[in-house]
Amino acid sequence: MIIPSRIIYQAWFKPDVADQRYHHCICGKVYQQDVTISGYSNLLQHLKAAHKGYEAITNVKGTLQPAITELLQLGKSASLNKGANWIVMKALPLSFCEDPHTRVTAHAKGPHARDHEEGVHYVGLVAVFPPTDANPAGRVLLAFSPLEDESDHGAQSLSNSLADTLSEFERPWSCVLFVVGDNCSVNQYLGDRGGIPFIGWASHRYNLAVQLFQEDYSDLVTKANKLMLKLSTVKGRACLDSVTGVHPKIKNETRWSSTMKMLKRWNDLIPALRQMSTKNAVKCGVDKLMLSATEAMELSKLVKDLTKLDSVTIALQDEELTMLQVRDRFDHTIAKYPITKKYLSANAAIINNAPFERALVKLQSGRKLTPVEREASARLLAPAVEETSLRVSLRRRSRSRRSSAAV
Known part of the structure; x- marks a missing residue:
């Protein structure tokens, strides 16, 4: 029995939701054709070239036969039929089924839209540090999960979540030099009461x-x-x-x-x-x-x-962009569009710790800090061996050696 082209089209293609001139084949290919004018000829040419025998597995109802693998005479095993159907319909290599990741995933319960509840607020915490041989990227994801009490999205709840994450990695609060996030009041709480310098996202301000x-x-x-x-x-x-x-x-x-x-x-x-x-x-x-x-x-x-x-x-999306470069771009924008000064100036009200951010800009440009800026950025000083104590130690060793030589 000859199946009409329209029925074959219904089985193998779906029209694009946004633009009816585009048609998606089940293999993933997309073709443009106005079927109301030129019909289905070009689309059927694709089936003839890429899906040989397509007519034999197309039902008159405009669907594909569920047991398409019976044509391949692969036996009665349901799992074998399903596996072969997967490989054939997705144009995968035969070795695909031997891949260990495929075997593990085939037995796992896959994610479903029902498994992801709407309205869940996730908090992501990323630690950033100077790149090392072990971690050239210089950052690692510490946590990505909802808050323990989802009914409480307050500042203290966020602070507790951060503290709990640090404790899991056996890191004290003192190891956190600064926190970066959007400029919402919840995040700014860490800078206002937590004593940790807070830097608001430049992209958010912009x-x-x-x-x-x-x-x-x-x-x-x-x-x-x-x-x-x-x-x-x-x-x-x-x-x-x-x-x-x-x-x-x-x-x-x-x-x-x-x-x-x-x-x-x-x-x-x-x-x-x-x-x-x-x-x-x-x-x-x-x-x-x-x-x-x-x-x-x-x-x-x-x-x-x-x-x-x-x-x-x-x-601003450049990962290597410095605070100095951000300041230069903001100043240039203010010069052209003065109304943006409210959010982009160095002393904008939205900035949580303006002296700290000004200090970072000056340090990167080699300029001298004011007393207020020096105090705000004091925690950035790297621990170093005191020069005085080192000199005293060397002098004592030198005197000890001279005394031994004199004896």
């Missing part, structure tokens, strides 16, 4: 600064987000596809860079939106969200500014 900069353009950003949401609907995508193949982007509330990407996409879509017919614009609800000439100029300027600001965001 994110807050750029969000403050964007507030002057809040109306434009809100309008852009509404437009993108409209264009992301089924009707909106259909209307947009009639004038361009570019898709909309939605803003992520937690990352300002997503706002930049959304505005860039909006800027790119302006020529296409102007080509959209009034009928389609009304149909998808974007007719009242079109830009005026003044707004288009404002958008273009904002995109340029955000692109410049984003270059600093990328630079």
